[in-house]
Amino acid sequence: MKTVCLYFQVHQPWRLKVYRFFNIGKDHNYLDDFTNRAIMQKVARQCYLPMNALLLKLIKENKGAFKCSFSITGSAVEQFRAYAPEVLDSFRALAETGCVEFLAETYSHSLAALSSKEDFVEQVKLHSKMIKEEFSKKPVAFRNTELIYSDAIGEMVSELGFKTILAEGAKHIMGWKSPNYIYTNSIDNRLRVLLRNYKLSDDIAFRFSNQGWDQYPLTADKFAQWISDENGEVVNLFMDYETFGEHQKATTGIFDFVKALPKAILKQGDVQFATVSEAAKAYQPVGVLHCPHAMSWADEERDVTAWLGNELQNEAFSKLYALKDKVKALKNADFEYVWNFMQTSDHFYYMATKWLSDGDVHSYFNPYGSSYEAFINYMNVLSDFEIEVDKALAAKKSRKKETATA
Amino acid sequence: MRVLMFGWEFPPHIAGGLGTACYGMTRGLARNDVEVIFVMPKASGDEDERFVKVVNASDVEARYSNSTIEGADDIMRKISFIHIDSNMVPYISPEEWDTYREEYERTGKKFWEREGDSWTQRYTFSGKYGANLMEEVARYAVVAAEVARQLEGQFDVIHAHDWLTYFAGIAAKRVSGKPLVVHMHATSFDRSSSDNIDTRVYEIERAGMAAADRVIAVSNLTRNIVIEKYNIPAEKVVTVHNAVRFAEKENELPERGVDDKIITFLGRITFQKGPDYFVEAAAKVLKRVPNVRFVMAGSGDMMNHVIRRVARLGIADRFHFTGFLKGDDVHKMFQLSDVYIMPSVSEPFGISPLEAMRANVPSIISKQSGVAEVLDYAVKVDYWDVDAMADAIYGFVKYPALAKMFSEKGLEEVTGLKWNNAAAKIKAVYEDAINELAK
Numbered sequence: 143m144k145t146v147c148l149y150f151q152v153h154q155p156w157r158l159k160v161y162r163f164f165n166i167g168k169d170h171n172y173l174d175d176f177t178n179r180a181i182m183q184k185v186a187r188q189c190y191l192p193m194n195a196l197l198l199k200l201i202k203e204n205k206g207a208f209k210c211s212f213s214i215t216g217s218a219v220e221q222f223r224a225y226a227p228e229v230l231d232s233f234r235a236l237a238e239t240g241c242v243e244f245l246a247e248t249y250s251h252s253l254a255a256l257s258s259k260e261d262f263v264e265q266v267k268l269h270s271k272m273i274k275e276e277f278s279k280k281p282v283a284f285r286n287t288e289l290i291y292s293d294a295i296g297e298m299v300s301e302l303g304f305k306t307i308l309a310e311g312a313k314h315i316m317g318w319k320s321p322n323y324i325y326t327n328s329i330d331n332r333l334r335v336l337l338r339n340y341k342l343s344d345d346i347a348f349r350f351s352n353q354g355w356d357q358y359p360l361t362a363d364k365f366a367q368w369i370s371d372e373n374g375e376v377v378n379l380f381m382d383y384e385t386f387g388e389h390q391k392a393t394t395g396i397f398d399f400v401k402a403l404p405k406a407i408l409k410q411g412d413v414q415f416a417t418v419s420e421a422a423k424a425y426q427p428v429g430v431l432h433c434p435h436a437m438s439w440a441d442e443e444r445d446v447t448a449w450l451g452n453e454l455q456n457e458a459f460s461k462l463y464a465l466k467d468k469v470k471a472l473k474n475a476d477f478e479y480v481w482n483f484m485q486t487s488d489h490f491y492y493m494a495t496k497w498l499s500d501g502d503v504h505s506y507f508n509p510y511g512s513s514y515e516a517f518i519n520y521m522n523v524l525s526d527f528e529i530e531v532d533k534a535l536a537a538k539k540s541r542k543k544e545t546a547t548a
Numbered sequence: 549m550r551v552l553m554f555g556w557e558f559p560p561h562i563a564g565g566l567g568t569a570c571y572g573m574t575r576g577l578a579r580n581d582v583e584v585i586f587v588m589p590k591a592s593g594d595e596d597e598r599f600v601k602v603v604n605a606s607d608v609e610a611r612y613s614n615s616t617i618e619g620a621d622d623i624m625r626k627i628s629f630i631h632i633d634s635n636m637v638p639y640i641s642p643e644e645w646d647t648y649r650e651e652y653e654r655t656g657k658k659f660w661e662r663e664g665d666s667w668t669q670r671y672t673f674s675g676k677y678g679a680n681l682m683e684e685v686a687r688y689a690v691v692a693a694e695v696a697r698q699l700e701g702q703f704d705v706i707h708a709h710d711w712l713t714y715f716a717g718i719a720a721k722r723v724s725g726k727p728l729v730v731h732m733h734a735t736s737f738d739r740s741s742s743d744n745i746d747t748r749v750y751e752i753e754r755a756g757m758a759a760a761d762r763v764i765a766v767s768n769l770t771r772n773i774v775i776e777k778y779n780i781p782a783e784k785v786v787t788v789h790n791a792v793r794f795a796e797k798e799n800e801l802p803e804r805g806v807d808d809k810i811i812t813f814l815g816r817i818t819f820q821k822g823p824d825y826f827v828e829a830a831a832k833v834l835k836r837v838p839n840v841r842f843v844m845a846g847s848g849d850m851m852n853h854v855i856r857r858v859a860r861l862g863i864a865d866r867f868h869f870t871g872f873l874k875g876d877d878v879h880k881m882f883q884l885s886d887v888y889i890m891p892s893v894s895e896p897f898g899i900s901p902l903e904a905m906r907a908n909v910p911s912i913i914s915k916q917s918g919v920a921e922v923l924d925y926a927v928k929v930d931y932w933d934v935d936a937m938a939d940a941i942y943g944f945v946k947y948p949a950l951a952k953m954f955s956e957k958g959l960e961e962v963t964g965l966k967w968n969n970a971a972a973k974i975k976a977v978y979e980d981a982i983n984e985l986a987k
Contacts, residue, residue: 521868524865
């Protein structure tokens with residue numbers, strides 16, 4: 143029996159407004175409310191709502207035989223609450239079927255795993271708490287931002303009590319090994335690693351509507367046959383949820399493809415669907431996965447250079463996390479809110495200067511004219527935030543002194 | 549005395565310091581009883597009028613006669629204007645001209661609009677007139693000769709600004725037999741980063757100065773270049789430093805957002821302006837004093853390079869970029885500053901420190917700038933000496949008494965730089981030239 147594991151990532155960053163040097167010290171609203179709302183409502187209309195409705199229908203039709211998993215970032219949930227609460231309701235309806243698993247990740251879709259254990263643990267706990275509140279279930283499987291994974295990250299995740307983690311089936315890590323089996327973390331063997339089958343995943347996510355592709359058009363039957371032909375035990379199809387209706391528009395037939403997929407796959411007889419945790423438990427690990435350096439699911443290189451690959455990104459990253467202790471000391475929800483959205487990996491992605499094969503993908507998601515503009519804008523906001531943090535800290539200290547002398 | 553001047557447009561429609569200088573100079577000359585017939589290029593838009601269009605002083609467009617020049621009617625009465633249809637602009641290079649022309653042919657844009665960033669686009673090219681800049685310069689000269697012929701007997705001396713009008717000046721001299729004065733506001737050597745200069749422009753500059761009876765240089769720095777690199781006889785070259793004219797009305801001070809001291813660089817981010825040295829000095833200062841912020845205002849071909857350098861030095865949380873500033877924002881930036889720096893590698897004159905000092909901001913300027921010759925109350929350093937630059941910044945930030953002295957004395961000093969005085973010197977140059985020719 144072979145298992146198909148469908149997993150979708152749901153994320154929207156809080157986008158910063160154009161914030162000039164002249165704003166520093168005066169203007170403390172950093173977000174582009176109009177753009178954030180417009181994008182959220184557009185994606186909700188084109189993707190989240192129709193796709194959630196479709197999945198709910200498929201789950202009911204197949205009476206428990208169709209399953210899938212999600213991870214939803216904190217910043218996406220915050221924007222659902224603010225701009226599209228009906229999306230959150232539709233995710234709850236999916237949760238109630240019992241056929242959908244929600245995974246843990248960093249609250250802000252942040253790069254905290256690359257900063258320090260302390261930052262990371264805090265971000266993960268914040269996210270798990272939010273998922274518990276929204277969907278009444280504590281997550282037991284984990285996926286890191288953009289599938290960033292290394293042996294050390296796996297170890298931290300295992301220490302936090304998670305049993306399973308997702309990672310990219312990157313060629314440079316896998317070598318001759320197949321991603322279609324369960325592996326374990328090399329430091330902590332209790333943690334099971336599920337690896338993305340990037341070929342089959344990208345057939346849907348990137349190539350589905352590509353008319354130049356020799357397999358165009360992709361039908362559910364053809365795809366089910368490919369899955370059946372795969373060697374191994376678990377086929378992991380991991381992709382952005384926005385693939386459905388947003389990157390691949392409804393007119394490409396993507397929804398019809400999804401509608402037909404469960405039946406086409408189940409028809410094979412020897413293939414079943416499972417959530418991430420079920421799939422990890424269903425088989426014995428075949429080996430240990432060694433991954434000393436961080437990898438991810440992004441770009442041709444499958445590394446972290448999309449976020450921390452040039453001096454602009456490194457500078458912004460180190461200046462951001464240098465503020466951590468101050469923000470912690472404040473214990474103020476308003477500051478923590480800003481602190482969270484400033485950590486979102488997208489800000490660093492906008493500063494990338496890799497313009498070869500993956501330039502298209504980068505520019506598609508980039509609201510800035512250049513990486514330099516993105517950097518300047520981010521640093522201006524960060525400068526103002528730092529000033530505000532320092533002011534608040536000084537005020538707090540003087541209050542303490544007053545109460546001590548009184 | 550009457551002068552036929554080939555100059556450039558007046559504020560507020562100016563492309564750079566040249567227009568401002570022409571304006572101040574003309575006013576100063578009028579106050580010194582010199583009548584000016586001011587000839588300037590002006591594109592009229594669509595019509596391809598390849599002939600002279602003489603505009604009488606009485607029907608000069610309103611913006612020149614009274615709307616922008618308040619309370620100066622008596623002065624302006626001594627100035628008449630002649631517009632020649634042309635789309636030449638100061639500081640344009642033959643390559644830029646070609647770019648604009650191609651842009652026009654591709655997009656069909658043909659209005660003389662000024663776009664936001666004058667560095668990337670000074671003008672939207674109107675596309676008419678000469679096929680290339682050199683041809684346009686020659687055509688302008690033909691028209692200039694016609695102007696000189698029509699105005700025969702109405703002027704005693706000819707004065708030409710910037711190499712683009714030098715052929716016009718030479719032509720006018722040939723037609724009228726009157727002496728020619730050319731004014732060097734910048735040389736080819738200031739425009740390029742090395743000795744890799746545009747030889748066509750160099751040749752026109754050299755020809756203009758060779759044909760001229762007198763050459764006016766905006767600084768001794770420029771005068772030396774003229775003598776050494778263009779082989780112009782030293783006795784022909786006179787230095788007259790630019791002056792500066794400020795608007796009467798004072799803007800109210802903008803509200804400061806940050807308590808930190810602000811150190812500002814304002815100008816094009818190009819090799820010539822020395823932005824790299826500013827960054828290195830900033831890094832040195834930030835190692836010692838935390839409560840300082842550096843601002844680089846402007847844009848240019850070295851901007852991305854500078855941003856990367858700032859990031860690599862790890863000072864991006866204290867080093868800010870504003871992008872290109874226009875209009876009021878420039879003034880606002882000066883008013884928000886505590887120290888102004890102009891680390892130019894090569895600057896024929898350099899008016900920006902004067903504007904900073906006028907806003908009570910103590911300034912640090914490079915010794916390689918013409919303005920260094922006229923200022924006492926500005927700290928002067930070699931552009932490459934980032935240690936000295938850092939020292940000076942540290943001094944202004946740490947010792948308020950020093951900053952106070954420089955800002956008070958600096959304001960006094962800059963207020964004393966009057967076009968009246970500069971114009972008197974120019975008038976003396978005219979007299980010299982006229983007398984010499986009469987001999």
